[in-house]
Amino acid sequence: MKQLKCLLLLFFSLSTAFCIAQDINLENLKKHVYYLSSDQMKGRATGSKELKKAARYIEKEFKKHRLSPKGTKGYRQSFEAKVRRLVVADSIRTAENIIGFLDNGAPYTIVIGAHYDHLGLGDFGGSKDPDNIGKIHNGADDNASGVAGLLELARYYSSNQVQEDFNILFIAFSAEELGLLGSKYWTENPTLPLSDIHWMLNMDMIGRYNPNNGLAIIGYGTSPQFPEIFEGIQSDIKFNLSKDGNGGSDQTSFYKKDIPVLFFHTGGHEDYHKTGDDAEKIDYQALKSILQLEVKVIDHSMKQKKMDFTWTN
Numbered sequence: 380m381k382q383l384k385c386l387l388l389l390f391f392s393l394s395t396a397f398c399i400a401q402d403i404n405l406e407n408l409k410k411h412v413y414y415l416s417s418d419q420m421k422g423r424a425t426g427s428k429e430l431k432k433a434a435r436y437i438e439k440e441f442k443k444h445r446l447s448p449k450g451t452k453g454y455r456q457s458f459e460a461k462v463r464r465l466v467v468a469d470s471i472r473t474a475e476n477i478i479g480f481l482d483n484g485a486p487y488t489i490v491i492g493a494h495y496d497h498l499g500l501g502d503f504g505g506s507k508d509p510d511n512i513g514k515i516h517n518g519a520d521d522n523a524s525g526v527a528g529l530l531e532l533a534r535y536y537s538s539n540q541v542q543e544d545f546n547i548l549f550i551a552f553s554a555e556e557l558g559l560l561g562s563k564y565w566t567e568n569p570t571l572p573l574s575d576i577h578w579m580l581n582m583d584m585i586g587r588y589n590p591n592n593g594l595a596i597i598g599y600g601t602s603p604q605f606p607e608i609f610e611g612i613q614s615d616i617k618f619n620l621s622k623d624g625n626g627g628s629d630q631t632s633f634y635k636k637d638i639p640v641l642f643f644h645t646g647g648h649e650d651y652h653k654t655g656d657d658a659e660k661i662d663y664q665a666l667k668s669i670l671q672l673e674v675k676v677i678d679h680s681m682k683q684k685k686m687d688f689t690w691t692n
Contacts, residue, residue, distance in 0.1 A: 403531055403670045405663055411527035412586065413658045415495070416519035423518060424499025425460050425554045426472025433495050433526075437477045437551045440530045444537040446479030449548060449570050454478055458564040460554035464504025474553035476561045478570060481537055481547040487685050488546040488571060489677060490579040490638075491532055492562065492629055493525030494555030498652060505556055508653035519658040521651065524586030526551060528643075528670050535674065545577055545681050552629050555583075562629035566636050578602065578639040578686050580673065581630035588645045588665035593617035594672075595644045598624045600691040602639035608679045614672040616665055622691045637688045641676070643669060 414420075414436065421429045438454045450456040460474040477495070480488075497518030498505050506512055517523075533549045548571065552561030566573065578601075588594060593616070599605050600622025609620065624634035630642040645665075650656040680686070 403535065403667045403674070405667050407531050407534065408527045408666055408670075409663055411530050412519055412523045412661055412663075415523035415526055416517040416656075416658045418515055418517065420517070422499040422501070422516040423495065423497045424503065425474050425496045425557055426469065427499060430496055430553065434475055434477050434551075434553075437495060437526065437530065441477065441479035441533065441549065444479070444533050446533060446537060446549060447482050449478040449480035450476065451570065456565065456568070456570060458560070458568075460557050460560045462503045462557060467503050472554075474561060476553055476565055477551040478565075479533060479549045480571075481533070481549070483542050483544070483546050485544055485546045486575065487577045488548050488575055489577045489680065490548045490550060490633065491529060491582075492550040492552055492579065493529040493582040494522050494552040494561060494629055495526045496553050496556055496561075497521060498556055501652075501654075506652055511654045514654050516652065516654055517657050519656050519661055520584045520586040520645075520648070521656060522555070522583050523658070524584060524661055524666060525582035528582045528585055528666070528673070531670060532673065543681055555629055559629055559632055562632035566632045573636055573638065576633075576638050578641070578680060579630055579633040580677065581628055581640065581642045583628040583642065583644055585643050585645050585669050586661035586666050587648045588616060588662045588669070589648075590617060592646050593619050594669060595619055595621060595642075595646060597621045597626055597642040597644060598630060598634070598640040600624070601634060601689055602686045603689055604680075604683050604686045605639070605641075608676060608683065612672070612675050612679065614668060614675075616668045616672070618672065624691050639686045639688050643673065645669075
């Protein structure tokens with residue numbers, strides 16, 4: 380009897396440890412946001428050595444989670460990005476999407492994306508902080524929060540000991556702040572057939588949850604299957620479903636290619652595109668809850684056949 384109790388205790392201990400290991404990890408989220416939005420990263424401007432450093436960080440995480448390279452050269456997909464808002468000496472900049480693939484041997488693939496560039500010193504347009512042009516715009520919410528979500532979902536799905544019925548393609552987009560250029564380039568030069576995409580999930584600014592407004596989930600109308608996918612889904616945060624597929628971030632590039640999309644977004648705030656968008660202002664507990672909600676949505680979507688697309692406007 381004593382031996383049986385020990386075995387049962389060991390079983391439940393291992394089971395509990397496995398469940399904890401597979402939950403969204405709050406400390407991982409903090410680590411990623413604080414690193415990517417530190418002053419040393421100088422705002423991660425497209426073409427900067429700091430953005431290249433961020434790219435290496437993301438690539439290292441993809442390798443750690445044993446994602447297969449799915450760029451045109453390893454994990455990288457290089458392209459040229461042009462600054463158009465202002466006249467600057469270095470208007471043509473080299474940019475790179477970082478792409479990792481969780482291959483489950485399935486016919487269709489879910490794309491999960493987030494952009495990892497930001498405004499640098501705010502000196503090539505886009506800053507809402509005219510008194511602080513030339514100072515570091517850290518971009519903790521925009522979009523270190525989304526990249527942290529991308530990396531944590533990569534860890535979660537690559538380590539959950541489940542072979543899902545869909546593959547997952549993780550893309551960190553560059554040059555979003557220059558006009559969605561990274562996602563536009565990928566959808567024009569896809570590294571897997573667009574016809575094989577089940578749907579696309581985009582995370583951009585998911586770190587400043589306001590309980591009065593709730594989380595916006597944009598793109599609910601882009602597939603007739605989304606109502607069934609969301610049926611019965613609950614969360615400890617409030618979320619609002621919006622039908623439109625267009626709207627200010629990288630999911631738009633996929634929507635324009637007739638691919639169902641969802642865009643998770645906690646909304647604007649007083650630090651948007653300003654020097655005050657710092658890591659200590661992120662609501663990490665809410666960020667974790669958003670990712671837990673996304674896992675539910677992703678898992679429910681895997682119960683569907685390949686999703687149909689609907690134009691919303």
